[in-house]
Amino acid sequence: MFSNQQIDTLPRHHTIKFQPLADNAIWHVQINWLLFYIPLMTVIVAVRYFNQPFADAVSAPWLLLLPVLVVLSMLYNLYSVRVKGIALREHDIAYKRGLIWQQVTLLPISRVQHTEIHRGPIERKLGLATLRLYSAGGMSADLHISGLTDKQCNDIRQFVQSYGYDNHAAVDELVDE
Amino acid sequence: MNNNDWQRVSPWALLYFIVHFAIRFVKDGLLNLLPILVIFVTQVEQKWFWGQVAASIAIVMLVVYAFAYYRNFSYRISSENEILLNKGVFKKERLTLKFARVQNVNIAEPFYFQPVNLVNCIFDAAGSSAQEAVIPGVKLSYAEHVREQVMAFKAQLQQSDTPEKAEHAAQPSAQHTLTLSNAEIAKFGLMSNMAILALAALAPFMNAIFDYLETSLIARLEAMFNEQAAFVGSAAALAVVTVIVVIVLCAVLLSVTMALIRFFNFHLYFQDNKFKRVAGLFERQQLSISSEKIQSVQIKQNIIARLLKRYTLICPQVSSGNTAPGVAAHKNKQTLVMPVLTAAHVQQVCRWLFPWFINLNELNFIKPERALLYKNTVLYVFLPSVISVVVIDQLFETLSMLWGLLPASILMAAVFLRYQKTGMALYQHEGRSFAVFRTGMIGTQYRLFEIYKAQSATTISTYLMRKSGLKSLYIQLASGSVSMPYLKSVDAEQLIDFVLYEIESEPRNWF
Numbered sequence: 009m010f011s012n013q014q015i016d017t018l019p020r021h022h023t024i025k026f027q028p029l030a031d032n033a034i035w036h037v038q039i040n041w042l043l044f045y046i047p048l049m050t051v052i053v054a055v056r057y058f059n060q061p062f063a064d065a066v067s068a069p070w071l072l073l074l075p076v077l078v079v080l081s082m083l084y085n086l087y088s089v090r091v092k093g094i095a096l097r098e099h100d101i102a103y104k105r106g107l108i109w110q111q112v113t114l115l116p117i118s119r120v121q122h123t124e125i126h127r128g129p130i131e132r133k134l135g136l137a138t139l140r141l142y143s144a145g146g147m148s149a150d151l152h153i154s155g156l157t158d159k160q161c162n163d164i165r166q167f168v169q170s171y172g173y174d175n176h177a178a179v180d181e182l183v184d185e
Numbered sequence: 186m187n188n189n190d191w192q193r194v195s196p197w198a199l200l201y202f203i204v205h206f207a208i209r210f211v212k213d214g215l216l217n218l219l220p221i222l223v224i225f226v227t228q229v230e231q232k233w234f235w236g237q238v239a240a241s242i243a244i245v246m247l248v249v250y251a252f253a254y255y256r257n258f259s260y261r262i263s264s265e266n267e268i269l270l271n272k273g274v275f276k277k278e279r280l281t282l283k284f285a286r287v288q289n290v291n292i293a294e295p296f297y298f299q300p301v302n303l304v305n306c307i308f309d310a311a312g313s314s315a316q317e318a319v320i321p322g323v324k325l326s327y328a329e330h331v332r333e334q335v336m337a338f339k340a341q342l343q344q345s346d347t348p349e350k351a352e353h354a355a356q357p358s359a360q361h362t363l364t365l366s367n368a369e370i371a372k373f374g375l376m377s378n379m380a381i382l383a384l385a386a387l388a389p390f391m392n393a394i395f396d397y398l399e400t401s402l403i404a405r406l407e408a409m410f411n412e413q414a415a416f417v418g419s420a421a422a423l424a425v426v427t428v429i430v431v432i433v434l435c436a437v438l439l440s441v442t443m444a445l446i447r448f449f450n451f452h453l454y455f456q457d458n459k460f461k462r463v464a465g466l467f468e469r470q471q472l473s474i475s476s477e478k479i480q481s482v483q484i485k486q487n488i489i490a491r492l493l494k495r496y497t498l499i500c501p502q503v504s505s506g507n508t509a510p511g512v513a514a515h516k517n518k519q520t521l522v523m524p525v526l527t528a529a530h531v532q533q534v535c536r537w538l539f540p541w542f543i544n545l546n547e548l549n550f551i552k553p554e555r556a557l558l559y560k561n562t563v564l565y566v567f568l569p570s571v572i573s574v575v576v577i578d579q580l581f582e583t584l585s586m587l588w589g590l591l592p593a594s595i596l597m598a599a600v601f602l603r604y605q606k607t608g609m610a611l612y613q614h615e616g617r618s619f620a621v622f623r624t625g626m627i628g629t630q631y632r633l634f635e636i637y638k639a640q641s642a643t644t645i646s647t648y649l650m651r652k653s654g655l656k657s658l659y660i661q662l663a664s665g666s667v668s669m670p671y672l673k674s675v676d677a678e679q680l681i682d683f684v685l686y687e688i689e690s691e692p693r694n695w696f
Contacts, residue, residue: 108647109645110645113642119640
């Protein structure tokens, strides 16, 4: 028989202890950025070398701006990965992200429609995976968590799939990871 | 009615297939034929002759394909509670749809079936048109029987899940009805943005239209106005204004026509927690929705609706995952739209759904903190004004800068009105908790939902917001999302905890 008594204290989500992402997560982010910046810088330098009007328009000091941007981006990545965290509770998953706009999303497991695990070549090399959890009605995944280990992703997926059957299983084990 | 023989649809269903494939050809095929169309327009001489030849071939192919499709189409309502369809011409496919997966069974009566008293029986699998199964050209009594059969099976399934529901199901409730006159429906044409959409659809051809109008109409109008001795002012300007007014009137007329086509003779019935809506000019669409499937209720009143003292009420079901929620709500055929309601109608319909429903203005809405007003003033009033003043200063005299104050004051009014309208309220009734979110500027939009139907919740805060102890709240629903900016952190966190508690402790199905 379901009861719905007046409650005085609710479980409070802001006391959740978030687990940081995997150690290699920062490398994944940095390599992804470098894979964007290095070809861009190469193209700009090459165009400047072969194209005189472009070389006249963009003087050498301007070119230093790009490495500065790369360093700043990498610093930003370092901190943004540090603030990310995931927590699995008995009935929901919490994910914290964002350096400027800090977001905490809580997705009840009973609302998860389907899960996806993605592993790109860099992720495979680093032993990482991306977990996507979808609920109903959203345009894209409600939770898109990259930087977890492959085992963490599979364990979470298993936990989500078995929720409702034995929703108490494996929670402690996962949180300790 | 169950049998294990495959059944053919009536020969009249051929009409449905022809219309269906013609619409699909226009929707999907024409875009693919665009390169050929360009070659045809630029390269081919005797366009009229070859155009007629191409159109004749296309029509013949369409009819032949529709006939072949009709010949191959068969259906079966199996004794295992499944709907089976055999279809396809080049690629034969069998569609199996279990009764348990059917969300709704809708009955549509296209105008071409009216003389022969046939209807289309539409099985909606997941609230998206992609997963529809249609049996065209069946008798109304048969379609109704199948619908009852499917719904009885689903009710039985639900009762075995939750036996306490059986007691309620055994007592049929009184039927409520709501009928909208076609004059009211025409008002929806004025209220809706269909007129703007119609104008937007004409946008690519605007240049050609204006060129044509300039030579044919504006010149004549100008000459006519010039002849009027009493007329003072620029005849050319007046001619242009006249043409613009005519275009806008045409767009409005088009919008009214579209509203009438969609909602003609609108009848709404509510009984045993189920809505049934019948409407449509060329195709009488019967839409049935169980109130449990409704994810939220939107009550909208835009500026024109406000003048007309009318509201639009939208009850979306689960929207398809690949579509933007707002778009899905309107495009989804399974969304129940009540286009033009008076305030009394809104109360009436909402009370069918929520017996507690009171005038929403009486609710105690929580407002965002004042910091939101300051932030929006800086972002949307101060910054654009400074930039425009700097630009105007470069281009014009200092006196012209004063004109910059006019848009600034309009922006300020807009920011203030939006701030005033934004709010949220909670309501509890017999152990069930509801949330109402209000947004708007001149018009107002309410979104009302039972909290346990929410899908996920997020708090968002910037550095400055955290310093001021503020957070914004964002709740994802199965049909769109709601947000409440700049709440006190403590309140936002408590709200999220409450939403999660409602979702996680409520054993009822959310869909």
